[in-house]
Amino acid sequence: MNETRFFRPGQEVSLVVPPGLPFLPVVTAFAEKSAGSFGLAGPEALSLTLAAEEIFSHLAGTGAAGEDVRLACRGGIYYVEMRFSFQTRFFDMRAFNLTSSVACDGEDLPAETGLLIASRMVDRIRVHYGDNRLEIALRKEKNYPEAVPEGLPDPRPLAAPVVRMPDPESLKLLSYFLKRHAPEICPARFLVPGKLADMVASGEYGAALVEDAGGPLGGGIVWRREGAGLVECFGPYLFGRPAGEEAAVLLVEACIAAVAKSDAVGMMSRYPSPLLPEEYFEILGSMAVSAGDAGTGEVPVHYRQLREDAGGVSWAHPLLHPFLKEVYGRLSFARELRPVREEGEAGHPFSVLSAEFDHAMRQAILRPLWWGGDAAANLEEHVRTLSREDPGTVLLFEIDLGRPWHARFTPPLLDAGFRPRVVLPAGGRGDLVLFQHEAGGGPR
């Protein structure tokens, strides 16, 4: 079985420009031409270009970039990604809040600015901060035809299932079958055949298929890298009847084997199929999901570690300790809890949050970039803005227990209606805690 090699390097072009409005045409021309060269069609290339224009205008207008801005455009086979990176001046970091409307030169404030507008034009926006450099990445995915061809064979029960790594045509067949037999239990992006084939070709996703030796396709499993140390798997999906437990086990084992020697520390499944073999996983917690007219339901988050847990230290606000003690005790994670609380020390006036949108998953994840005295108000403003943008979106907040200052967000998070749901062991510098906004029981 071949191993998954994450982050296969794609082609990239770059540009360095001073952060001034006179260079805006250079930026838009770069964005448009490189997006087209990496295969985005006209409408998608235009969207990415407009988003890039918004971001650069925001940078130039707020004076937030401390020096030249580096733009890099990368072709990821099924998407094109535009990254802005630059050294920041702390005072202006708050300009990178999604909700920012920082005034400059006494001009009137627009109702909405830079990041939020840009986020609507792309499929995914991600902000990362480290070593005094801020990076904003915009991702626009290609558009693919979605028609299902006539005369597809019906899947049959597998007599002697074998697992193999897929070729593009088999992946497209998997996508057709998913659309026909299991559209409600898999992410919508898997239902676009050409896209699924390209997602796997990009190296960001991996997949394994099950079939009778040399015979018809019986099912598959898909996985992808999620964050710093995690892999997320989807499935297993099986189409023939009766659905074989053996085939599901084979698929899960193939998925584990493909990532077992990667740098991933754990694998999770937030969207399990009913055939997920429970004995390969533990349950970390659950997320609230919309159950239509019945209100909201709970979906367990399945997880397995890929290596022996080394134990460690978790920095957490005392308000979070009961939750962590229950989780760590139940799952036997050896963690030393170290309390973090505010004790009157001086702090910065402004907080900064990053917002990562994934429109396909209808999910937004907030992460702390900087702690400041206005955290509660800033958080509430983010919740208000995001809820207005898409009332059905799942709204998450992620803190890293390996970064002590993240713990300070706990009281404002709880006050703003977020609840700790899941601990993702060693998902960042330490364990990650995923808070979900209680009004955000979004769609699956």
Next chain:
Amino acid sequence: MSPLSLESLLPSYIRGFEAYVPSRPDAELMRLYGCRRLYRLNNNENALGPPPAAQEVIRRFSPPRAALYPSGDSFHLRRKLAERFGKDPEQFLVGNGANEVIAFAIKAFCEAGDNIVTADRTFAVYEWIAVFSGLEARLVPLRKHGFDDRGMLERMDDRTKILFVCNPNTPTGTYWDEERLRRFLEAVDGRAIVVVDEAYCEYVERGDYPDGMALLDEYPHLVVFRTFSKMYGLAGLRIGYLAGSLPVVEAMRRACIVYSVNAVAQEAALAALDDGNHVLASRRLVREGRAWLEGELAARNLPFVSGEGNYIMIRLPMSDTLAYRKLMARGVMVRTMTGFRFPNFVRVTLSAREALEAFVTALDAVLEERAGKRGG
């Protein structure tokens, strides 16, 4: 000063390589997991410790001698090994554990563009050293838990320099008999080096198990690895060795690190070789432990893979990494097998009865807890 640009300094094969993180020290693990004692069943260490003569050498080592360099090429130990196996001392290289002699072989024979061939589910260090040396590691799936000789030959090409065979294999305990090993050596036929890693050979009591040392004269492309870490209980001192034909070892000497084996390790190994009783006692311990544990596992309907070597692989009805934590909390450390691509298996060292009983007791508690949760 300009910021350090690690990305541009590191070769791509190092950038993409994930460092191995060893377990924390026992005291730290016991503190973290809140257990008062820890049974180490994870590293296939010998519960009897080193042979008495080696223990005596360690006890008597004069502290002032720590200021002196040891023999840079383990002079006396190589002479002893030569005498023991009827070879020339120059046919041996001694290293800081078998891991170091693996590096000697790869560094000596491989360059950019070359590859090594081994199994996908075996001792991982062959693959690691190849990959972080910028080489391709071709991993052939095991067949019925054993090395697949035909599959390995099919993966060979003109850039294949070394084929690694772990005999008996860890973690499965399978082995090639002499006839099969000879067939393989003849099929490779001098096109590449064949390394047979016999780290656990002293535990094997089967009559058809081949003695690699005895085959060296017939097959000049054969290299045999052995260690003092397993049977001889010197894992903490880090000492292992390789043996091969004179020209092959002479070539590997150019890539070997001298002075890497400390004086205590050399002298303890020298003393250990003479103690035949220790080998017999260790075999008995493992034999009895295996029989007892197999019975306990069978009584619980837990599947296991049990072959040669001082270990057994057990399939659990739960994630092995979860079981690891639950067992640690009860003072028992096992080795998870997910990283070996055997998900839900753990490998357990066949140790003293007390430790094995502690393992079974802890395992019962873990499985009962799990059953209770599922039932509830």
